Amino acid sequence: MRPSNAAIQTIPERFRDTARRYPDAPVVLGCGPVLTFAELDAASDAVAGSLAAAGIGPGERIGIYCPNGSEFVIAYLGILKAGACVVPINLMLNPLEVGFILRDAGAVGLCYHAGFADQAAKALGEAPGVGLRVRIGGEPATGEAGLGAMAASGATPPSLGLDLERALAAILYTSGTTGRPKGAMLSHANLVANAQSTLQALALSPGRDRILVVLPMFHAFAATVGMLMPLLHGLSLIPVLRFDPRLVSTAIAEHGATVFLGVPSMYSLLLRLDEAAVAQWAGVRLCVCGGAALPAAVMAGFEARFGIPVLEGDGPTECSPVTCVNPVAGPRKPSSVGLPIPGVEMRIADAEGGTLPDGEHGEVCVRGPNIMQGYWGLPEETAASFFGDWFRTGDLGWRDPEGYFYLVDRIKDLIITNGMNVYPRVIEEALYQHPDLAEAAVVAEPHPLHGELPIAYVVPKPGASLDPAALRDWCRARLGRHEVPRRFLVREALPKNAAGKILKRELRRQGELERGIDLTPVGRPSGRPDPS
Numbered sequence: 436m437r438p439s440n441a442a443i444q445t446i447p448e449r450f451r452d453t454a455r456r457y458p459d460a461p462v463v464l465g466c467g468p469v470l471t472f473a474e475l476d477a478a479s480d481a482v483a484g485s486l487a488a489a490g491i492g493p494g495e496r497i498g499i500y501c502p503n504g505s506e507f508v509i510a511y512l513g514i515l516k517a518g519a520c521v522v523p524i525n526l527m528l529n530p531l532e533v534g535f536i537l538r539d540a541g542a543v544g545l546c547y548h549a550g551f552a553d554q555a556a557k558a559l560g561e562a563p564g565v566g567l568r569v570r571i572g573g574e575p576a577t578g579e580a581g582l583g584a585m586a587a588s589g590a591t592p593p594s595l596g597l598d599l600e601r602a603l604a605a606i607l608y609t610s611g612t613t614g615r616p617k618g619a620m621l622s623h624a625n626l627v628a629n630a631q632s633t634l635q636a637l638a639l640s641p642g643r644d645r646i647l648v649v650l651p652m653f654h655a656f657a658a659t660v661g662m663l664m665p666l667l668h669g670l671s672l673i674p675v676l677r678f679d680p681r682l683v684s685t686a687i688a689e690h691g692a693t694v695f696l697g698v699p700s701m702y703s704l705l706l707r708l709d710e711a712a713v714a715q716w717a718g719v720r721l722c723v724c725g726g727a728a729l730p731a732a733v734m735a736g737f738e739a740r741f742g743i744p745v746l747e748g749d750g751p752t753e754c755s756p757v758t759c760v761n762p763v764a765g766p767r768k769p770s771s772v773g774l775p776i777p778g779v780e781m782r783i784a785d786a787e788g789g790t791l792p793d794g795e796h797g798e799v800c801v802r803g804p805n806i807m808q809g810y811w812g813l814p815e816e817t818a819a820s821f822f823g824d825w826f827r828t829g830d831l832g833w834r835d836p837e838g839y840f841y842l843v844d845r846i847k848d849l850i851i852t853n854g855m856n857v858y859p860r861v862i863e864e865a866l867y868q869h870p871d872l873a874e875a876a877v878v879a880e881p882h883p884l885h886g887e888l889p890i891a892y893v894v895p896k897p898g899a900s901l902d903p904a905a906l907r908d909w910c911r912a913r914l915g916r917h918e919v920p921r922r923f924l925v926r927e928a929l930p931k932n933a934a935g936k937i938l939k940r941e942l943r944r945q946g947e948l949e950r951g952i953d954l955t956p957v958g959r960p961s962g963r964p965d966p967s
Contacts, residue, residue: 444599444623444627445515445597445599445602445604445623445627446515446604446623446626446627446663447512447515449667450476450512450666451476453472453666453668453669457472457641457669458471458472458473458476459471459472459473460472460641460669461671462475462508462665462666462671463505463673463674464645464671464672464690465674465675465686465689466503466504466505466674467505470505470508475508475509478586479509479512479513480516480590480592481513481587481588481589481590481592482509482510482512482513482514482516482517482582482585482586482590483513483514483515483516483590483593484517484590484591484592484593485580486514486517486519486567486585487517487592487593489567489580490567491517491543491544491567492519493517493518493519493595493597493602494518494519494520494602494603495520495544496520496521496522496540496542496543496544496606497514497519497520497544497545497546497567498521498523498524498533498537498540498544498545498546498547499511499514499521499522499523499653500524500526500545500546500547500548500555500558501547501548501551501653502526502548502651502676503648503652503657503675503676504674504676505674506548506571506572506582507652507662508652508666508672508674509582509586510546510569510571511523511652511662512666513586514546515604515623516592516595517592518593518595518597518602519544520603520604520606521604521605521606522536522537522540522542522605522606522608522618523605523652523654523658524536524537524653525608525651525653525932525933526651526653527932527933529554530555530557530558530560530561531557531558531561533555533561534557534558534559534560534561534562535561535616536608536618537558537559537562537564537565538561538564539616539618539811540606540811542562542564543564544565544566544567544568544569545558545559545562545565545567545569546569546582547568547569547570548571548572549573550572552570567580568580569581569582570582571583597623599623599624600622601622601808603620603621603622603623603808604621604625605621605626606618606619606620606621606811607655607658609751617811618810618812618813619752619753619807619810619811620809621807621808624804625755625804625805625806625807625808626663626755626805628803628804628805629659629754629755629757629804629805630659630660630663630668631667631668631778632757632777632778632779632805633659633660633760633776634664635777636760636776636777637694637721637723637746637760637763638763638764639664641670643693644671644693644694645670645672645673645690645692646661646664646671646672646692646694646695646696647673647675647683647686647690647692647694647696647719648661648673648674648675648696649674649675649677649683649696649697650696650697650698650934650935651933651934654933654934655751655756656696656725656750656756656757656934657696657934659755659756660696660723661696673686673687673690673692678701678704678935680705680707680708680712681708683695683705684712684713685715687715687716687719688717688718692719693718694719694720694722694723695716695721695723695743696722696723697722697723697724698724698725698726698727698935698936699724699726699728699730700931700936701935702722702724702729702734702745703733703873703874705741706736706737706740707897713740716743719741719743720743721743721744721763722737722744723746723747724745724746724747724748725747725748725749725756725757726935726936727937728770728842728860728863729747730863730864730867731770731864732864732867732868734747734769744767746761746762746767746773747761747767747771747772748760748772749772749773749830749840750801751830752807753807753828754779754803754805754806754826754828755805755807757805758775758776758779758781758801758805759772759773759774759775759776759779759781760772760774761773761774762774768835770841770864771835771839771840772832772840772841772842773839773840774839774840778803779801779802779805780802780803781799781801781840782799782800782825783795783796783797783798783833784797784799784800784822784825784827785797788800788822788823788825791833793833794833794835794836795833796831796832796833796843797833798827798828798829798830798831798832798846799828799830799831799840799842800825800826801825801826801828802824802825802826807826829846830842830845830846831843831844831845831846831858842860843858844859844860848878848879848939850887851887852885852886852887852888852889854886859876859877859889859939861914861918862875862877862891862910862914862920863876865909865913865914866891866893866906868913869901871895871896871899871900871901872893872894872895872896872901873894873895873896873897874893874894874928874937875892875893876892876937876939876942877889877891877892878892878943880921880922882921888921889918889919889920890920890922890924891906891920891922891923892926892929893906893923893924893926894927894928901923903922903923903925907919907920929942930942
């Protein structure tokens, strides 16, 4: 169905080759003693051997419920060396949601961090099929294993003969717009191909580049670009537990980071740093932005202040996840997510799957060795997400004559006012030009006469204030009449997921509650942010 690459190895095979080439090179920095490739190889081998001795076999699913750090890397790689499949767990989920994912994936084991012991215990109460429990840090409870002891055991990993194209490396659960998260099945071939293509696109080099990873490693972007790419190609990663601009700046300076991965909200907050903190970024030569559209005003402000180019790219979890990025050597085009990375094809399709000419708006579709095997246990949803072998991203976009792609909005976020298309991103770009505005998000509100009207949620910069009437005048000077938001709702903060992406569906839900509509999905407590 999709093109294969006979030269691609499994993740353990590729990692072992890399570890043999760079045994003494640092692979994980900044979370305790420096971990070299040889040390990581030995520790993950021992974890794999311990898992095999505990009865874990090829293809079985094991959850990882752990923050960024060397333990996450050791557990992830050890599970794969045992032939099992990793199921990363979003740390912002509540125990009922964690339990659902463990049940849905048919997980037989869970590696959980001691800091999340209470949540893990509640989640495991919802997932009786999880027999193996591995504690990361602290003393294991009765009947549990300890990751530290497993890594130091010297156990011999099993010999594997995995089917490269079909063997699953990870099941990543995506946001559930209907209340049911979907597990994207990613094979070893998918992830190895995507890490290789991204390395080529970013022109990174072993022994030179160190990637600061503050995005959560259970998320597709950080897992592939921030973790797997360094592991498989001799780079270093610097995990950081949480996003704090000063903490990140200090880690960059202390550990010599050369690459920073972020989402738009992070770049907005970094602009508030003082000059001393900005100076700590002197060694960073490249920033990458994904997860959502980066407002042009934020990109321009960051590049002017930090003197570091920002490469905007894109890709959904189902694509492993990277599909495109602006080229390192240029030209970089503001507001564009760039060109397809090597080995990946992209096109714009109409509602029937036909290819649209350059300049016309349609659904962004992707084909390549990075495309998922499907959604776990959901054959109908899988079939609906493809036009033949082209994955339907759900993004509305267009391509210019030079092959650069532009995302207009998520198709589901499109607002139709009096029969006219209104694109939230266009309105948000106008709002981000306002000197007192820090963040903005535009969503639709139903209207009995006009169909839908745009509503803007806005956050002022620290020490500033925003006047709705003045914002309306600001937009009238920059937008069409049908694009001017009907209301401007000033908030102290906007709801975000663990990766820092603004959750528009949560804003829509707030509007529904204001209008007396409660569409809380069964099993999700009301009044809390959607964590996906």
